[in-house]
Amino acid sequence: MTVDRTELCRELSANLPDAAVRGIDGPVVVGPLVRAWLDGHDAALARDELDALCRQIDVRKRVSAEYGPGWKAVDPEVAAPPAVVAALVAALLLAAQRAVASGDGWALKLVNSALKALDLAPDAPRGPALRAWAVDLLDATAGWGPT
Amino acid sequence: MTRELPLTVLAWEGPQARAYLVRMRRAGLRPRRILHLVRGRFAALGGAGDLEPIRRVAARLQDRSHNYHPYAIRKRSPALVGAITRALEGVVDEPAGTIREMYDDFFFDAYAERVERVSMASFRDPRVLTALAASSGEAVLFTGGGVLPAPVFEVPGITLLHVHTGLLPHVRGADVLLWSLLVRGRPGVSAFVMARGLDEGDILATREHEPLAIPLPPGDRPDDELLYRALFSFVDPLLRADLLVHDVLAPWDGQGDLRGRTQDLAIGTTFHFMHPMVRQRALGALFPSTPSEVPPTAARPRSSPGAYRRYYEKLSVVAPLRFAYDALREDLSRRTLSIRNRQRDYGGLLKQADRRALHRDLNEQLVLQAERWSAYDYGEGYFYQSSDELGITGLRDTSARIAAFRLRQLVEGRSVLEIGANSGFLSLAIAPSARRVVAFELNPYLVEIARLGARYLGIDNVDLLVSSFEDFETDERFDDVLSFANHHTYDGNTHQSLEEYFTHCHRLLRPGGRLIFESHPPVLEGAAFGRTLEIIERSFEVTTSEIHEYGTFLDRDRRFLVCERREEPAAGSA
Numbered sequence: 001m002t003v004d005r006t007e008l009c010r011e012l013s014a015n016l017p018d019a020a021v022r023g024i025d026g027p028v029v030v031g032p033l034v035r036a037w038l039d040g041h042d043a044a045l046a047r048d049e050l051d052a053l054c055r056q057i058d059v060r061k062r063v064s065a066e067y068g069p070g071w072k073a074v075d076p077e078v079a080a081p082p083a084v085v086a087a088l089v090a091a092l093l094l095a096a097q098r099a100v101a102s103g104d105g106w107a108l109k110l111v112n113s114a115l116k117a118l119d120l121a122p123d124a125p126r127g128p129a130l131r132a133w134a135v136d137l138l139d140a141t142a143g144w145g146p147t
Numbered sequence: 148m149t150r151e152l153p154l155t156v157l158a159w160e161g162p163q164a165r166a167y168l169v170r171m172r173r174a175g176l177r178p179r180r181i182l183h184l185v186r187g188r189f190a191a192l193g194g195a196g197d198l199e200p201i202r203r204v205a206a207r208l209q210d211r212s213h214n215y216h217p218y219a220i221r222k223r224s225p226a227l228v229g230a231i232t233r234a235l236e237g238v239v240d241e242p243a244g245t246i247r248e249m250y251d252d253f254f255f256d257a258y259a260e261r262v263e264r265v266s267m268a269s270f271r272d273p274r275v276l277t278a279l280a281a282s283s284g285e286a287v288l289f290t291g292g293g294v295l296p297a298p299v300f301e302v303p304g305i306t307l308l309h310v311h312t313g314l315l316p317h318v319r320g321a322d323v324l325l326w327s328l329l330v331r332g333r334p335g336v337s338a339f340v341m342a343r344g345l346d347e348g349d350i351l352a353t354r355e356h357e358p359l360a361i362p363l364p365p366g367d368r369p370d371d372e373l374l375y376r377a378l379f380s381f382v383d384p385l386l387r388a389d390l391l392v393h394d395v396l397a398p399w400d401g402q403g404d405l406r407g408r409t410q411d412l413a414i415g416t417t418f419h420f421m422h423p424m425v426r427q428r429a430l431g432a433l434f435p436s437t438p439s440e441v442p443p444t445a446a447r448p449r450s451s452p453g454a455y456r457r458y459y460e461k462l463s464v465v466a467p468l469r470f471a472y473d474a475l476r477e478d479l480s481r482r483t484l485s486i487r488n489r490q491r492d493y494g495g496l497l498k499q500a501d502r503r504a505l506h507r508d509l510n511e512q513l514v515l516q517a518e519r520w521s522a523y524d525y526g527e528g529y530f531y532q533s534s535d536e537l538g539i540t541g542l543r544d545t546s547a548r549i550a551a552f553r554l555r556q557l558v559e560g561r562s563v564l565e566i567g568a569n570s571g572f573l574s575l576a577i578a579p580s581a582r583r584v585v586a587f588e589l590n591p592y593l594v595e596i597a598r599l600g601a602r603y604l605g606i607d608n609v610d611l612l613v614s615s616f617e618d619f620e621t622d623e624r625f626d627d628v629l630s631f632a633n634h635h636t637y638d639g640n641t642h643q644s645l646e647e648y649f650t651h652c653h654r655l656l657r658p659g660g661r662l663i664f665e666s667h668p669p670v671l672e673g674a675a676f677g678r679t680l681e682i683i684e685r686s687f688e689v690t691t692s693e694i695h696e697y698g699t700f701l702d703r704d705r706r707f708l709v710c711e712r713r714e715e716p717a718a719g720s721a
Binding site for chain 2: 003051054055058059103104105106108109111112113115116119122127128129131132133134135136138139140141142
């Protein structure tokens with residue numbers, strides 16, 4: 001595809017607060033975490049953290065602005081704003097794009113969660129473009145088309 | 148000769164428990180005991196006395212509720228059940244006979260000497276835990292889904308067995324049969340000893356089948372929801388039961404514990420329930436059908452726009468009742484919805500009588516179309532497109548479509564060609580923004596409807612023409628070509644290749660012009676869209692690719708592209 005998705009990631013990342021340092025197993029603030037991923041500070045896009053976020057989206061059916069240690073809900077639990085959800089979706093798709101060739105279903109799992117996150121946040125900025133990106137990856141991962 | 152095993156079946160009413168018991172009986176095996184769980188509101192029927200006769204009645208009611216889908220599918224979609232049964236021949240033993248036995252007069256008491264009905268609120272219920280404790284020293288076969296709570300694992304002396312339709316350790320979690328089809332291209336099944344973590348226990352047996360496809364009868368593709376229900380009513384339980392009986396229970400002599408091999412938990416992925424778009428891909432792979440097979444066998448409509456003539460000659464308060472009656476008589480959801488739309492629009496007409504003559508003339512075109520236009524889907528007496536300006540509700544929401552695509556802004560001050568414009572309502576709606584619009588359509592009755600609309604609205608910068616795309620030629624070159632869901636048809640009315648189609652689009656654009664494109668819905672095109680996109684990119688650079696969620700069920704999930712014309716089509720174009 002010739003659509004510029006790097007620019008899309010940059011645009012969504014620019015809406016988020018700056019990356020903040022956090023300790024291992026400390027609380028998680030989703031906005032800065034996602035910004036770090038999109039800005040390439042964490043090139044690996046840590047699988048465990050992505051997995052935990054997929055679980056929040058798929059099982060708890062919500063994305064919070066912040067989580068306590070061990071991805072526990074904080075009290076009061078505040079929903080992540082649409083801009084953060086959109087950036088999180090971009091991060092999931094970026095990770096999926098890098099994992100398409102792995103063949104273990106990880107990319108599909110990320111795309112699945114990205115689509116569900118978009119359903120949770122119908123007002124997410126650039127939602128239609130993110131949805132199309134997700135479907136491109138879905139088709140490519142299912143072996144049905146080019147990315 | 149029947150062999151009794153030191154096994155308790157924890158029977159959670161539903162296809163799984165039934166498939167296990169039926170397959171065991173057919174293999175000459177019998178559990179020592181069945182704990183038939185009577186749950187929730189059904190258990191409450193037992194009241195304080197919790198009496199066996201009442202539990203039996205409650206179990207019967209539970210059966211009708213929990214097995215609602217398999218019963219309904221067998222009754223209403225026998226062709227689907229037949230297709231599934233045929234596909235499973237050679238994959239599992241006796242699929243047809245097993246399914247029959249599962250749902251025709253099944254009664255748990257026929258499958259073990261001891262069948263105890265246990266009322267329960269949840270698996271933490273002391274009545275369940277007490278009943279399980281009586282199985283100490285035995286294996287207990289779980290027949291439900293999800294994770295069991297800790298108190299069940301604390302019952303002393305029992306070994307909990309479970310069968311899972313994914314190849315462990317690779318595929319864990321929910322919807323795993325469908326995930327297996329997408330990720331590994333084939334169904335897998337695993338039997339394991341349950342541990343507290345999801346699908347994490349020691350593996351007793353695994354099997355990965357050859358790729359499975361269940362071709363659907365032409366012209367009768369059920370929706371994804373029904374296919375999904377059918378999958379879990381018939382396919383999933385039979386795959387599980389076959390592995391359980393062949394690879395775990397039949398080889399087991401009943402002496403000593405069932406022992407498995409330790410799972411490598413460092414590999415594999417835990418999946419969650421599928422998003423409908425992902426599920427559609429998996430179901431598409433499992434239940435293949437070709438788009439061209441879908442329409443031709445659809446039954447003719449039971450209602451006819453000719454019956455409505457008199458209601459447009461003279462407005463009548465009786466007409467909405469007639470529409471409501473006709474909507475009920477139709478058996479396709481699309482037609483039912485269309486007639487309800489007409490009922491709604493007629494209600495608007497009663498309040499705005501000055502549109503009566505317009506609607507009378509439009510209905511007349513629908514009558515002619517239904518009588519004379521044989522091609523599927525363009526002549527069934529309904530409006531496909533909506534027009535707020537004309538007071539028409541269609542199957543697709545034109546205003547929402549235009550707003551989602553920002554179409555008025557895109558075409559502002561530009562010359563536009565719309566290919567296959569249907570009733571032209573979209574062209575009429577964008578005409579005030581565009582400099583000029585040319586719209587053509589193969590079906591002359593739809594073009595006449597568009598012309599009536601243009602006249603009514605006083606729009607004079609739209610040319611509405613009858614033509615196929617193959618025959619459409621002009622010296623004019625346009626700023627934008629709109630190709631909305633018509634780059635191929637599923638009724639065989641076009642005879643050009645995709646390459647020819649997009650090369651023709653390229654030729655109709657001025658240098659620097661744009662192709663503005665909408666795909667067909669994924670159910671018709673999903674698997675083929677990758678190829679369509681490849682062909683588009685030979686002649687165009689895709690600058691916008693979006694999927695908007697708006698409007699009606701027919702609007703959803705379609706791809707919207709804005710594509711800039713390349714100077715020359717790349718090699719490989721027609």
